[in-house]
Every structure is written in C-alpha cells, then in structure tokens.
Amino acid sequence: MATDSGHxxxxxxxxxxxxxxxxxxxxxILPLNIGxxxxxxxxxxxxxxxxxxxxxxxxxxxxxxxxxxxxxxQSMAELSYEFVANMIRxxxxxxGMKFFPFVFTLFMFILFANMLGMIPYAFxxxxxxxxxxxxxxxxxxxxxxxxxxxxGIGFLKLFAPAxxxxxxxxxxxxxxxxxxxTRPVSLSVRLFANMLAGHTMLKVFASFVVMLGFVxxxxxxxxxxxxxxxxxxxxxxQAYVFAILTCIYLxxxxxxx
Amino acid sequence: MSKAPENGPGSVDPAAGQxxxxxxxxxxxxxLEGARRRNDPPPDTSARxxxxxxxxxxxxxxxxxxxxxxxxxxxxxxxVGSRPLFFLLFLALGAAAGFINVFRSAHRMNAExxxxxxxGTSDRNxxxxxxxxxxxxx
Numbered sequence: 001m002a003t004d005s006g007h008x009x010x011x012x013x014x015x016x017x018x019x020x021x022x023x024x025x026x027x028x029i030l031p032l033n034i035g036x037x038x039x040x041x042x043x044x045x046x047x048x049x050x051x052x053x054x055x056x057x058x059x060x061x062x063x064x065x066x067x068x069x070x071x072x073x074q075s076m077a078e079l080s081y082e083f084v085a086n087m088i089r090x091x092x093x094x095x096g097m098k099f100f101p102f103v104f105t106l107f108m109f110i111l112f113a114n115m116l117g118m119i120p121y122a123f124x125x126x127x128x129x130x131x132x133x134x135x136x137x138x139x140x141x142x143x144x145x146x147x148x149x150x151x152g153i154g155f156l157k158l159f160a161p162a163x164x165x166x167x168x169x170x171x172x173x174x175x176x177x178x179x180x181x182t183r184p185v186s187l188s189v190r191l192f193a194n195m196l197a198g199h200t201m202l203k204v205f206a207s208f209v210v211m212l213g214f215v216x217x218x219x220x221x222x223x224x225x226x227x228x229x230x231x232x233x234x235x236x237x238q239a240y241v242f243a244i245l246t247c248i249y250l251x252x253x254x255x256x257x
Numbered sequence: 258m259s260k261a262p263e264n265g266p267g268s269v270d271p272a273a274g275q276x277x278x279x280x281x282x283x284x285x286x287x288x289l290e291g292a293r294r295r296n297d298p299p300p301d302t303s304a305r306x307x308x309x310x311x312x313x314x315x316x317x318x319x320x321x322x323x324x325x326x327x328x329x330x331x332x333x334x335x336x337v338g339s340r341p342l343f344f345l346l347f348l349a350l351g352a353a354a355g356f357i358n359v360f361r362s363a364h365r366m367n368a369e370x371x372x373x374x375x376x377g378t379s380d381r382n383x384x385x386x387x388x389x390x391x392x393x394x395x
Contacts, residue, residue: 176354
C-alpha cells in the first residue's frame with residue numbers, strides 16, 4: 001500500500017528523480033566480509049549504536065547526581081522508569097518485575113529508534129521488518145522459555161481451552177497453537193508497518209509541497225505539520241504497544257490464563 | 258502591618274466572610290475549569306490516534322493469522338507432497354486463529370476502556386481519594 005502511493009506520486013512528478021523509499025535503503029558504511037558473510041557496518045547498525053549510546057547516556061548520566069529533588073533530566077529518567085514499572089505491575093503482576101530490565105531496555109530501544117527516525121535525514125531502524133522481527137522473536141522465545149521453566153510440561157495446557165468439548169479439542173488445540181505462533185508476526189509487522197507507512201506518507205506529502213510550488217503547496221504543507229505531530233504520537237504509541245504486549249505475554253507465561 | 262490582614266476578616270461578620278470565601282472559591286473553580294478547557298489537550302485527537310492504532314492492531318492480527326496458517330500449510334505440503342491440501346486447510350485454521358486473536362484483543366481493549374472510564378468517573382466524584390492514585394499511575 002505504501003509503495004503504491006509512493007509510485008503514484010512518482011508518476012505525478014513527471015520524471016522527477018524522487019523515490020519515497022530511498023530513505024529506507026541500507027548503505028554500507030564500513031564494508032566487511034567474514035567467511036562469505038556480509039557483516040558490513042551499515043547505516044542501520046550505526047543508528048542502533050547511536051540509540052544504545054543515547055539511551056545509556058540518558059539513563060546513566062541523568063541519574064548520576066542522584067538528587068533527592070530531581071532536576072529535569074533526572075525526573076525524565078525517573079518518569080520512564082516509573083512508566084515501565086507500572087506497566088509491568090499492572091499487566092504482569094509484581095512477579096513480572098523480575099523482567100523489568102528486559103522490558104525497560106526493549107521499550108527504550110524502540111522508543112529512541114522511533115523518535116530518532118523523526119529527525120530529518122536520520123535512519124529509522126524500526127522501519128525494517130527484520131529488525132522488528134528479531135526483537136519480537138527474542139520476546140517470543142524468551143516468554144516460551146519462561147513459561148516452560150515455570151510450569152514445566154504443564155505450560156502446554158495454555159493451548160487447551162478449559163471446558164471445551166473433547167471432540168473439538170484437536171481442532172481447538174491446532175487453532176490455539178497457530179494463534180500462539182502469530183504473536184511474533186503480528187508484534188513485528190505492527191511496529192514495522194506503522195513506521196514504514198508513516199515515513200513514506202511524510203515523504204510523499206513533502207514531495208507534493210515541492211511539486212505544487214508556492215501556489216498550491218500550502219495545503220500539503222499544513223497536512224505535513226499535522227502528520228508530523230501524528231507520527232510523534234505513533235512513534236511513542238508503537239513503543240508502548242510493543243512493551244505492553246510483551247508484558248501481557250509474560251503474564252500468560254507466568255500465570256497461565 | 259502584619260496584624261491588620263489577620264484582624265480584618267475576624268472582625269467582620271463571620272457569615273459574610275464565609276460567603277465571600279465561597280464566592281472566591283466558586284470564581285477560582287470557574288477560572289480553573291476555563292483554563293483546563295483551554296489548555297488540556299483535546300481528548301478527540303488522542304482518541305482518534307488510539308482508534309487508528311486499534312484498527313491497525315486488529316488488521317495485523319488477522320493478516321498474521323493467515324500468514325502463519327498459510328505458511329505452516331505450505332511447509333507441510335512441501336514435506337508430505339500434497340500441494341494444495343494442507344495449505345488450504347491451514348489457511349482456514351489460520352483465519353480462525355486470527356479471529357480468536359482479534360476477539361481477545363477486542364476483549365482486552367473493552368476491559369481497558371471500562372477501567373479507564375471507572376477511574377475517570379471516580380476521579381470526578383472523589384478528588385481526594387483517587388486523584389493522587391491516578392496521578393501516580395501516569
């Protein structure tokens with residue numbers, strides 16, 4: 001869908017060398033090849049490093065003073081801590097707090113990736129499905145391991161709905177199993193599709209401004225302002241959704257609902 | 258100098274002082290209400306963003322069910338060598354799984370909305386009791 005609209009804009013541009021998908025291209029910054037495997041340091045990798053450094057700086061440096069009355073940066077760090085801690089407590093119970101470091105890291109990484117992507121010329125790491133899919137896969141595999149570690153083989157009862165007629169059991173178990181397996185797919189596709197569609201839309205509207213020029217460009221420019229605001233909301237919301245679904249899956253694994 | 262304002266209200270008729278205080282309190286409440294209306298973010302936009310998010314969530318839930326079901330069927334067909342059979346069967350099962358996921362997330366959204374609604378109403382009825390609670394939650 002996103003590609004279609006981009007293509008339409010390209011045609012309307014009439015031979016303009018304009019490509020809304022160019023912003024998602026992976027570029028090798030430091031070509032590297034180990035044993036036939038392309039492990040080049042790319043712009044995507046660069047931005048991941050930037051994100052990790054920024055998150056570390058944000059949490060470590062702003063908590064450095066450990067003031068009783070927090071300053072601006074310290075209260076932002078404390079706010080994000082409280083936000084994630086409450087999210088876990090509400091959705092996975094106090095037992096889920098054991099996994100606070102993981103959920104907090106995940107949330108901050110995705111939040112910073114999405115927010116950094118809003119800076120012009122920046123690369124949006126989360127607009128690539130392989131990145132979001134690996135993040136979702138880590139959650140999926142981790143939660144499954146937690147479930148089996150806590151309940152042993154009894155964790156399989158998650159796939160057998162209670163009180164269902166025995167005749168329907170085989171069918172229901174297969175459906176439940178597929179439903180469980182869709183978790184990493186829906187989790188990763190949601191984040192990736194939101195970021196990809198949003199950024200493509202921004203680019204397409206920006207090209208409308210240029211195409212229509214001084215006379216007609218004001219309307220898409222106004223729309224751009226609104227969409228930029230919406231994109232900031234989506235950037236936060238998607239990080240939040242990813243983290244809260246992780247908590248809900250953790251809750252399933254810990255308490256087996 | 259510091260004595261005068263303390264004596265002022267005391268020496269006046271207490272009932273009149275009370276009425277004056279009530280009037281000032283009412284004025285303050287009205288102006289607060291007005292400021293809130295002007296400065297609070299309109300709930301409409303966030304609700305719309307939330308609705309868009311919900312719609313996308315449900316759409317991905319359905320598509321993911323189909324993708325995973327179809328993928329499993331395709332893989333089984335490769336394995337057993339019965340090209341369309343398992344693919345079609347598991348596509349249907351995947352759709353069913355997608356619907357279950359949609360149903361569950363809708364259920365969760367409903368529960369969340371209900372909780373938020375209850376919190377909102379109790380906030381208004383009992384500002385001392387739960388307002389602090391909801392503030393801490395945010």
